[in-house]
Amino acid sequence: MRAVIAILVVSAIAFAGWFLFMRPDGRSGEGAVDAQMGAMQSDTAEDAASDAAPAAEEEEPLPEVVTLTTNVDEIVSLFESASWVHRGDTGPVLYVVSFRSCPTCLAFKEAELHGLEDAGVDVRWIIYARRDREGRERSSAAERAVQAELALTRDWALFEDWYAVDPATYYATADLPPMTEGDPAREAAVEEARAFVERLSDLYAENNVDLYIPTLLWQEGDEWNTYVGYEETSFAPVREFLTAPR
Numbered sequence: 001m002r003a004v005i006a007i008l009v010v011s012a013i014a015f016a017g018w019f020l021f022m023r024p025d026g027r028s029g030e031g032a033v034d035a036q037m038g039a040m041q042s043d044t045a046e047d048a049a050s051d052a053a054p055a056a057e058e059e060e061p062l063p064e065v066v067t068l069t070t071n072v073d074e075i076v077s078l079f080e081s082a083s084w085v086h087r088g089d090t091g092p093v094l095y096v097v098s099f100r101s102c103p104t105c106l107a108f109k110e111a112e113l114h115g116l117e118d119a120g121v122d123v124r125w126i127i128y129a130r131r132d133r134e135g136r137e138r139s140s141a142a143e144r145a146v147q148a149e150l151a152l153t154r155d156w157a158l159f160e161d162w163y164a165v166d167p168a169t170y171y172a173t174a175d176l177p178p179m180t181e182g183d184p185a186r187e188a189a190v191e192e193a194r195a196f197v198e199r200l201s202d203l204y205a206e207n208n209v210d211l212y213i214p215t216l217l218w219q220e221g222d223e224w225n226t227y228v229g230y231e232e233t234s235f236a237p238v239r240e241f242l243t244a245p246r
Contacts, residue, residue: 062234065225065237065238066225068223070207079217083152084154086123086124087117088156089117093219096124097214100143101143105214119243127193129144142176143167143171146162146176146177147190148189151189152189207226212228213228213229216228
């Protein structure tokens with residue numbers, strides 16, 4: 001009898017641990033992000049500004065290319081009018097929506113950016129700082145300061161410097177832009193980027209697409225395609241199209 005009770009107690013503890021670690025949508029929690037950097041998708045944006053998620057489970061679908069069909073003009077206008085920053089290449093345009101600490105975005109940047117740039121792809125980054133959630137701060141004052149400065153100046157050198165080292169090191173050693181708090185123009189820049197992501201989430205939902213970060217958008221002929229999240233293998237058709245000789 002004691003053995004049976006012990007087994008039941010251990011099973012209950014294990015189940016409780018599993019339950020606490022899983023997200024409401026069934027994905028595992030943030031603690032696995034650093035341990036798993038392959039085959040990743042970022043967290044679904046129920047509030048249009050979610051945390052990046054860990055590796056997708058094997059049974060979860062990989063990201064795929066989706067052709068937008070509903071409110072396409074508004075979506076394209078939203079991207080084109082956003083405060084994006086780029087190196088200045090003149091090839092096919094690829095928009096990328098990201099926030100600085102998004103691990104999936106960093107995986108995309110590490111694996112794909114050099115190849116895209118070498119092929120002349122005009123990669124345009126739209127950076128936002130996440131809203132707080134349930135009293136938990138999800139962006140620092142320093143992060144908001146850099147994001148606002150990028151939105152206001154489109155300074156590519158600042159973008160490169162920001163990504164050259166880990167954020168904590170950058171914030172501790174760099175000459176940071178002015179803080180956003182108390183500065184109406186900078187506060188507006190932060191809010192506009194957040195509003196962009198929230199509106200994009202609504203428009204993507206009308207196309208039966210859940211918004212993930214990173215979100216990519218590009219044009220093929222008369223069609224506009226999107227790809228949400230990132231996984232190296234499923235990204236292949238995007239890579240092939242954008243880097244094809246022209």
